[in-house]
Amino acid sequence: MNNFPTPQATSSLEMWLDYLTNLHTSAIDLGLDRVQSVAQSANLTKPAPTVITVAGTNGKGSTCAIMEAVLLDAGYSVGVYSSPHLIKYNERVRVNGRDLSDDKHTEAFHFINQARGETSLSLFEFGTLAALRLFQSEEVEVVLLEVGLGGRLDATNVVDHDVSVITSLAIDHVDWLGDDINVIGFEKAGIYRANKPAVCGQPKPPATVAAHADDIGAKLHQVGIQYDYQVEDDKWIWRSGSFTLDDLPLPTLPVQNAATALMALGCAELAITDINIVNGLKNARLAGRMQKLGCKPHIVLDVAHNPHSAEYLVEQVKKRFPEKQIHVVVAMLHDKDIKETIATLAPIAHYWYPASLTGPRAATAEELLTYLPEGTAPYDTPKAAFKAAISECAEEDVVLVVGSFHTVGEVLEHWEMNN
Known part of the structure; x- marks a missing residue:
C-alpha cells in the first residue's frame, strides 16, 4: 500500500x-x-x-x-x-x-x-x-x-x-x-x-x-x-x-x-x-555510449552491461586506444551476467576498480572480486573507484567506466559538477 x-x-x-x-x-x-x-x-x-x-x-x-x-x-x-x-x-x-x-x-x-x-x-x-x-x-x-x-x-x-x-x-x-x-x-x-x-x-x-x-x-x-x-x-x-x-x-x-x-x-x-x-x-550522439570526457587521461564512459555489449566495447577500445594502459572502473547489477561480462572485458583491462552499487538489484564490489585478479581493491561507490583510477593513472592512459547506467550516471554527474 x-x-x-x-x-x-x-x-x-x-x-x-x-x-x-x-x-x-x-x-x-x-x-x-x-x-x-x-x-x-x-x-x-x-x-x-x-x-x-x-x-x-x-x-x-x-x-x-x-x-x-x-x-x-x-x-x-x-x-x-x-x-x-x-x-x-x-x-x-x-x-x-x-x-x-x-x-x-x-x-x-x-x-x-x-x-x-x-x-x-x-x-x-x-x-x-x-x-x-x-x-x-x-x-x-x-x-x-x-x-x-x-x-x-x-x-x-x-x-x-x-x-x-x-x-x-x-x-x-x-x-x-x-x-x-x-x-x-x-x-x-x-x-x-x-x-x-x-x-x-x-x-x-x-x-x-x-x-x-x-x-x-x-x-x-x-x-x-x-x-x-x-x-x-x-x-x-x-x-x-x-x-x-x-x-x-x-x-x-x-x-x-x-x-x-x-x-x-x-x-x-x-x-x-x-x-x-x-x-x-x-x-547523432548518445550520452553513455563511448562517451569521451577528457584526454589527459582519456576518460570513456559506456553503459555496456552484458557480454554482447561488452564485446563491441572491447573492439572499439582496441581500435581507438591501441597500446594504451586501460584502467577499468566497473559496477554492475547482480541480475546481469557478471562473470562473462568481466571475462569479455579482461583482455583490455590492465587495472581494475570494482565498485558497489545501491538498490535491490545492485551487486557489491565483493561479488565482482570473485571474477577479478587477486589483490584487486574494492570501492564503496563508482565515484570513489573513478577518483582512485584518476589518481593512479598516467596522462596517456585510459580510464574506462562501464557496467551499468547507474555506474556511468554517477560518474558523469560527478564529472559535470566538478568540471
Whole structure:
C-alpha cells in the first residue's frame, strides 16, 4: 500500500517520483491488461502520426538517436522515449532533441493519475503513459519508442505503431526473459504488427523471429537479406534491393544500428533526403555510449552491461586506444551476467576498480572480486573507484567506466559538477 500523499500537478517532480516508485507492488510487472486499459481510456495509443517502436537486447538507444538525428535534419518534430536515465528522470523524454521541464512531466503525471482511476501501475508503466501524453501535448510528428524489457508484454507495446524494430538479440534479463534465445526472440518479436513493416537488425536471428512475423503477416526486413551494409575504411555502404547509399560517413554509434535505423526510416516512408541521412549520421550522439570526457587521461564512459555489449566495447577500445594502459572502473547489477561480462572485458583491462552499487538489484564490489585478479581493491561507490583510477593513472592512459547506467550516471554527474 502506498502511504505517500497523492501529489498534484504543481507538486515537485521529486515528490511525484517518490509517489510513483511506491505506487505498485513491484518495480517490474510484465503484462498489458492494466496499462492498455488506461492507454485506451485516455486516448494515448496513437500519440503521433508516425510511431516507430524499437526493441532489442542492445542498441535500442543508439538506433533511436540515429533516427532522431536524421529526422530532425529533415525538419520533422520528433519525440523519443528511452530508459533508464543516467542522471535525471527528464532524460527519458526528448522532444526535438531536448529534455522537457519538470513542470511538463508533473502535468503529464497528474493527467495519468486522474485517468487511471483505481488501476495500479508500475513506475515504468506510469512513465510510459506520461511520455505518450507529453508527445501528444507537444504535437510531435514522429515518435520513437524504446522498449523497456522484452517486447510482447512491455508497456510500450500498447501503442499502435507503424514500424517495429529489433536491434539485436542476446541473453540478458535472465530473471524475466529466461536463458533460451528462441524464447527471447519470440518475446522481442511480440512488437511486430500484422501487415506492417518489421525490421530485424540481428544477423541470423533465432527462427522464432521470422516464424512469428510469418504467423501474423508482418512484412519482415532482415539484415543480410532484405537490407545489408558494408564498411570500407572510413566510409560505409547501405543497400536495400536495388537501392544503394554509397560513401556514408561512419557514425560515432555502431554502424549495425545505423543500418537498422535507415531501414526503419525507409519503411516509415517519410520525406528524407540523402543529405538528411549524411547529416544525421554525423550529428547523432548518445550520452553513455563511448562517451569521451577528457584526454589527459582519456576518460570513456559506456553503459555496456552484458557480454554482447561488452564485446563491441572491447573492439572499439582496441581500435581507438591501441597500446594504451586501460584502467577499468566497473559496477554492475547482480541480475546481469557478471562473470562473462568481466571475462569479455579482461583482455583490455590492465587495472581494475570494482565498485558497489545501491538498490535491490545492485551487486557489491565483493561479488565482482570473485571474477577479478587477486589483490584487486574494492570501492564503496563508482565515484570513489573513478577518483582512485584518476589518481593512479598516467596522462596517456585510459580510464574506462562501464557496467551499468547507474555506474556511468554517477560518474558523469560527478564529472559535470566538478568540471
